[in-house]
C-alpha cells in the first residue's frame with residue numbers, strides 16, 4: 249500500500265509498505281479523506297514545536313472499516329463497511345486527569361499524525377475505541393469532525409449562552425469552527441479578521457466581520473475567543489472583553505502572554521484555555537447530521553494522496569485556502 253512520509257521539513261516521499269496487521273483491540277480501516285491542518289503545514293515548514301521527523305502526518309480522517317477485533321468490545325453502531333471519523337487522541341486512561349474524565353488534557357496525551365504516525369496512507373490499524381460512526385455523513389464531512397472539535401470544545405468551555413455576545417478573533421479553520429458552534433448556541437457572533445477573503449467567507453455564513461475593533465465601534469463582547477495563536481493579538485484580546493466576561497485562548501503561542509492587571513481586575517475577567525476535544529465526537533457528528541453545522545463550503549482544495557509530494561508545498565501560499573482535503577481512492 250501507499251504511504252506518504254514527511255522525511256524532514258520541506259520533503260515528502262511516497263513509499264510502498266505492506267498493509268498493516270490489526271493488533272489486539274484494533275480495527276483495520278481504509279483511509280478515504282485526510283484533512284490538512286495548520287499543524288501539518290507547520291510540520292512541513294519545520295515550525296511545529298516538539299515534532300520529530302520522519303513522520304506520517306494526517307489526523308483529520310474519514311475512514312471505512314475493513315475489519316474489527318474479535319477479542320473485545322466494539323463501540324455501538326460500528327460494523328465492517330461503516331463510515332467513521334477517527335478521534336486521533338491517544339490518552340492513557342489511567343492518570344488522575346483521565347480518571348476525572350478530562351482525557352483531553354492527559355499529560356501523556358499523544359496525537360496521531362503529530363506524536364505518532366497518522367493517516368497519510370491507504371490503510372491504518374487503530375484502536376477501535378477511536379472510531380466514531382455515522383450512517384449518513386460523507387467521508388468529506390467525517391474528515392472535518394476533528395477540526396470542528398477544536399471549536400466545539402472552546403465554545404463548551406466558554407459556557408456561551410444565547411443571551412450573550414461573542415467575538416471571534418481570527419477566521420482561519422479553527423476560528424471558523426468556533427464561529428459555527430457559537431452561532432449554533434444562538435449568541436450574537438462578530439468576527440475580527442484582517443484578511444478580506446476570509447471576511448467575505450465569514451459574511452457568507454451570515455456573521456458580521458470587521459478588519460479591526462474600530463469596525464465594531466469598539467463595543468466589547470461577553471466572550472472573546474482568540475483563535476490566532478498570535479502573541480500581539482492574544483494580548484490585545486484582553487481589551488475586547490466586557491466587564492464580567494470570559495476570554496478563551498483557542499490558539500496557542502509558544503511563549504509568555506502578559507496583560508495589565510488593574511484592567512483585568514477591574515472587569516473581573518476569566519481566562520480559559522481550550523485544547524482538542526476528546527469526548528465530543530459523537531455530539532459533533534450528531535450536529536452535522538442534523539444540519540446545524542455545515543462544513544461543505546470550507547473545502548477549497550483537493551489533492552490525491554499520490555500527489556502530496558508535488559502539490560502540498562503549493563498549499564501554504566494559496567490565499568483562498570480554508571481546508572484542503574487529500575483523497576485516497
Ligand SMILES: [Zn+2]
Pocket residue numbers: 285286287307308394395
Ligand atoms: Zn487538525
Ligand SMILES: [Zn+2]
Pocket residue numbers: 339340341342343344345346354355356357
Ligand atoms: Zn491520562
